[in-house]
Amino acid sequence: MLHRPLIQHCKSCGNKVVYRLPDDGDTKERAVCTACSTIHYENPLNVVGTVPIWGDKVLLCKRNIEPRLGKWTLPAGFMELGETVAQGAARETTEEAGAQFEMDELFTLINVTRVGQVHFFYRAKLTSDQFDPGHETQEARLFAEHEIPWEEIAFRTVKETLLHYFADAKTGKFQFHHLDIA
């Protein structure tokens, strides 16, 4: 169900682990070291990004890396230690698009339980329509709603976020959307 490699060895001492119920009353099987008894927990990861806006257009990036090489995405990536959710979203927008922008509010929080991820997208106001994408991006381009390559969007959380963005834009009132994707 979850596409992550199982833990084979203890990250503390390097010996083999087994998946079993720990001795501390925990009700879930964990990777427990057969030598030093360290318990290794695996938890969901946060993916953080933005909806960068220029007038009635949104900035998309054409991916230059797998997965989904050549497909279009909002700038986003894994949240890192040492940063807030919003700081991570801003960092990814700089790295992937080389955009200049001001961060706005949290717009979507989307659970992707099947892969153990939570995706967060903030609205961001572009302050320039010039971009300088990094090595992960083939091209960064602005799209009005009718220009969005809906069949070429890299990830479902990006598609859901764009759909909610253009729907809210019509009302002039942006709300926070909390969604689950099976």
Next chain:
Amino acid sequence: MLHRPLIQHCKSCGNKVVYRLPDDGDTKERAVCTACSTIHYENPLNVVGTVPIWGDKVLLCKRNIEPRLGKWTLPAGFMELGETVAQGAARETTEEAGAQFEMDELFTLINVTRVGQVHFFYRAKLTSDQFDPGHETQEARLFAEHEIPWEEIAFRTVKETLLHYFADAKTGKFQFHHLDIA
């Protein structure tokens, strides 16, 4: 700065890792296996919980485990693989308080960058004032605002969430609060 043990060994093959820049263009040092070259990423963890409400009172749990044994907290814990943020918050409320409740909206999202965590609290409507706390909890009890043991609250994110809850309750309008704790 971050209170996590460094990775010493590869969780795939068990050999030693070194912290260095990977060869894939990454700009952060990662634990890279000296034998099989697997890159081990470390990312923030989500802590998920609720503000369980009964009339003008909030449910707090007296901790029966370290850290902060004997201090009072809202029911919360680490989000697990296979669940949404809200499902994790509900699970912790069941495990720690044995409460019966209906989940309401996301109330606070608090970055705790220093320890690499993001805390999420949902409002929850208690449907009973009888509780059956698990082994992690000495006592589960309802508190009106003037009864809250402010000096005995286990975690700052819990205190901030309670402060915002009682402030919003006075206005009758609950908003989503997005905070950073240094």
